[in-house]
Amino acid sequence: MMIKSMAEYAANGEQPEVLFWVGCAGSFDQRAQKITKAFATILDKVGVKFAILGKEEMCNGDPARRSGNEFLFQMMAYNNIQTLNGYGIKKIVTACPHCFNILKNEYPALGGEYEVIHHTTFLQQLINEGRIRLKEGGSFKGKKITYHDSCYLGRGNGIYEAPREVLQALDVELVEMKRCRTNGMCCGAGGAQMFKEEEPGTTRVNFERSAEALDTGANIIAANCPFCTTMLTDGVKNKEKEDEVKVMDIAEMIAASLAE
Amino acid sequence: MHLVQQILFILLGGTAIYLFTKKVGSIRRNIMLGRDEQINDRPSERWRNVLLQALGQKKMFKRPVPALLHFAVYAGFIIINIEILEIFLDGILGKHRLFAPLIGGLYPILIGCFEILAVLVLVSCAIFLVRRNILKVRRLNMKELNGWPREDANLILITEIVLMSLFLTMNTADLVLQSRHYEHYTVTSIFWISGNFTSLFSGLSDTTLVGIERICWWLHIVGVFAFLNYLPYSKHLHILLAFPNAYFTRLEPQGEMDNMEAIQKEVLYMMRPELAPAAGAEQPAHQRFGAKDVMDLSWKNLMDAYSCTECGRCTASCPANITGKKLSPRKIMMDTRDRLEEVGKNIDKNKSFVDDGKSLVHDYITVEELRACTTCQACVEACPVGIEPLSIINELRRYLIMEESNAPQEWNLMSGNIENNMAPWKFSPDDRDAWALEMSGS
Numbered sequence: 001m002m003i004k005s006m007a008e009y010a011a012n013g014e015q016p017e018v019l020f021w022v023g024c025a026g027s028f029d030q031r032a033q034k035i036t037k038a039f040a041t042i043l044d045k046v047g048v049k050f051a052i053l054g055k056e057e058m059c060n061g062d063p064a065r066r067s068g069n070e071f072l073f074q075m076m077a078y079n080n081i082q083t084l085n086g087y088g089i090k091k092i093v094t095a096c097p098h099c100f101n102i103l104k105n106e107y108p109a110l111g112g113e114y115e116v117i118h119h120t121t122f123l124q125q126l127i128n129e130g131r132i133r134l135k136e137g138g139s140f141k142g143k144k145i146t147y148h149d150s151c152y153l154g155r156g157n158g159i160y161e162a163p164r165e166v167l168q169a170l171d172v173e174l175v176e177m178k179r180c181r182t183n184g185m186c187c188g189a190g191g192a193q194m195f196k197e198e199e200p201g202t203t204r205v206n207f208e209r210s211a212e213a214l215d216t217g218a219n220i221i222a223a224n225c226p227f228c229t230t231m232l233t234d235g236v237k238n239k240e241k242e243d244e245v246k247v248m249d250i251a252e253m254i255a256a257s258l259a260e
Numbered sequence: 261m262h263l264v265q266q267i268l269f270i271l272l273g274g275t276a277i278y279l280f281t282k283k284v285g286s287i288r289r290n291i292m293l294g295r296d297e298q299i300n301d302r303p304s305e306r307w308r309n310v311l312l313q314a315l316g317q318k319k320m321f322k323r324p325v326p327a328l329l330h331f332a333v334y335a336g337f338i339i340i341n342i343e344i345l346e347i348f349l350d351g352i353l354g355k356h357r358l359f360a361p362l363i364g365g366l367y368p369i370l371i372g373c374f375e376i377l378a379v380l381v382l383v384s385c386a387i388f389l390v391r392r393n394i395l396k397v398r399r400l401n402m403k404e405l406n407g408w409p410r411e412d413a414n415l416i417l418i419t420e421i422v423l424m425s426l427f428l429t430m431n432t433a434d435l436v437l438q439s440r441h442y443e444h445y446t447v448t449s450i451f452w453i454s455g456n457f458t459s460l461f462s463g464l465s466d467t468t469l470v471g472i473e474r475i476c477w478w479l480h481i482v483g484v485f486a487f488l489n490y491l492p493y494s495k496h497l498h499i500l501l502a503f504p505n506a507y508f509t510r511l512e513p514q515g516e517m518d519n520m521e522a523i524q525k526e527v528l529y530m531m532r533p534e535l536a537p538a539a540g541a542e543q544p545a546h547q548r549f550g551a552k553d554v555m556d557l558s559w560k561n562l563m564d565a566y567s568c569t570e571c572g573r574c575t576a577s578c579p580a581n582i583t584g585k586k587l588s589p590r591k592i593m594m595d596t597r598d599r600l601e602e603v604g605k606n607i608d609k610n611k612s613f614v615d616d617g618k619s620l621v622h623d624y625i626t627v628e629e630l631r632a633c634t635t636c637q638a639c640v641e642a643c644p645v646g647i648e649p650l651s652i653i654n655e656l657r658r659y660l661i662m663e664e665s666n667a668p669q670e671w672n673l674m675s676g677n678i679e680n681n682m683a684p685w686k687f688s689p690d691d692r693d694a695w696a697l698e699m700s701g702s
Contacts, residue, residue, distance in 0.1 A: 003696040022692075024683040033695045040699060054693040058682035066635050067671050068550065068654075068661030070520045072678055074527040105516035110524060151636040156515020182641050183322070186579040191635030195684055196670035199632040202584030209579075 210235020509646030550658025
């Protein structure tokens with residue numbers, strides 16, 4: 001399978017259907033790379049004409065802005081918008097809710113206006129349009145699964161149903177955590193916390209959240225964000241449950257359930 | 261005797277209203293100390309929020325039990341004000357139950373409804389006292405409430421109970437006097453609640469009953485005037501500010517952070533110097549980056565602080581607080597209000613603000629608290645009156661990083677990586693599409 005960059009599309013005078021904004025975690029983090037590959041596999045199998053920016057993509061600036069470093073954020077945003085506008089990008093899909101939120105809500109004020117869509121919503125659309133066809137009796141059928149609302153997809157942008165509908169399409173038994181949807185609890189990574197030690201407290205945010213997820217008795221914790229995936233995986237390990245309970249991105253679950 | 265009461269009432273009412281107006285003026289001035297921010301788009305959505313959030317208390321109903329009790333107190337407060345209107349007019353005009361002859365048979369029904377509400381208010385306030393002081397609900401017993409905030413909350417509840425008891429006692433005495441056709445006590449039908457208690461007073465003499473009725477009437481209205489003037493000093497100000505606060509609450513997605521245009525321009529001029537204004541051209545005065553003190557915050561942040569009733573729903577949902585960190589979004593709001601009040605007093609004393617060597621960051625809110633925020637917006641989501649603690653936290657964090665260069669070492673590394681490697685980790689930008697090459701190879 002060939003993954004083409006925007007530069008290659010432009011060289012051939014072509015436009016892709018959608019730009020896949022991979023994000024830093026999806027590009028570099030080993031665990032998140034698997035999510036990236038799963039999502040790219042789905043797009044390829046389904047026949048969505050997509051491009052990546054490749055080496056031209058830069059951090060969107062979210063951790064800089066949330067930590068308080070507006071200068072750095074504005075610099076990253078300026079460069080990214082130059083690149084995106086230079087290619088005449090209209091539609092972007094991303095597998096990271098932080099990238100999604102920044103590109104969708106914070107770039108327009110800086111001159112970067114695009115249709116931005118999170119990969120869970122994109123997957124839901126592909127399923128509804130019949131472009132994604134799923135195996136009969138896939139490996140998740142009847143499995144007990146709980147879904148973790150990421151802050152920037154849920155509260156930040158009000159998207160609660162699309163990811164759940166994708167899970168329902170897999171015929172899973174969806175069990176909700178006590179704190180879900182608008183009350184969903186953070187994994188502890190947002191606001192640039194991912195990149196520093198937590199302040200002193202009684203426990204870690206990801207331990208608290210993972211314990212709640214484990215309390216549901218689910219075999220799989222479904223996530224929609226590479227940072228949540230990391231945080232929850234660590235939390236499950238902390239409780240020594242990593243053999244029984246897996247943390248998976250929704251894209252990985254779909255990729256594993258595609259009809260041949 | 262009537263005339264003396266009339267004059268006394270007018271004097272008292274006038275003073276109460278004057279003092280209240282004056283204090284409201286000073287709160288308004290304090291709020292206006294904040295930075296200017298234009299909030300006037302989409303009025304129909306804003307009015308919708310006033311109706312749903314403030315009037316309808318939509319967000320309260322996430323927790324049904326306190327929501328129902330609160331709704332009873334709130335409905336009671338609003339509707340019983342019609343009765344206060346009658347009391348007020350009676351006081352000025354020297355009349356007794358002015359509305360009774362005007363609306364005839366409807367009057368006892370109306371008063372009956374007020375009485376039912378009064379009982380609901382009384383019972384709800386009693387349950388609230390139990391929740392606070394006996395059941396010790398966690399969010400109502402955290403350490404930031406020690407001292408005045410706790411007393412304030414209890415005082416309000418006790419005052420409401422006393423006011424409602426006075427209202428019911430007054431009606432009971434009135435009914436007995438009515439049944440004796442005593443002087444000007446207009447005969448109405450029995451009131452639904454107080455009507456059940458007349459036997460308690462039946463043995464008392466006419467003068468004692470008039471005494472009870474008058475004392476209750478006076479204490480009730482004096483209590484109302486006192487309460488009116490207590491409001492602006494109390495967390496209870498939310499009963500007024502919830503409405504404008506719901507109107508001005510943000511309509512943008514909660515995940516969106518406010519843009520800093522000044523920095524956007526600086527970066528633009530750095531990247532494209534040809535766009536920069538010519539040297540010597542008038543430069544806008546430098547505004548502090550982020551917020552060090554209350555004056556650096558937006559007026560909406562400051563109105564938020566006055567609208568907070570310290571219910572602690574924000575703190576109860578804060579992941580940092582839940583896991584034992586020092587951050588409490590409620591405390592952020594309380595600190596902002598306390599500091600603003602202090603700045604206001606400073607201005608009252610010195611005509612304009614004289615530096616007192618203090619600021620909101622460090623003296624009220626510590627770096628440790630600010631650092632613990634994950635920007636998850638749970639506090640914003642939880643607030644029933646549209647307060648945004650996160651907005652204040654973000655502005656204070658901006659100040660720490662951009663004006664004080666005050667960041668943990670890990671954040672400095674992260675920023676360095678973003679700047680040099682275009683990613684928060686130390687990876688080579690050349691490897692950004694390594695995963696794609698791997699896939700292409702397979």
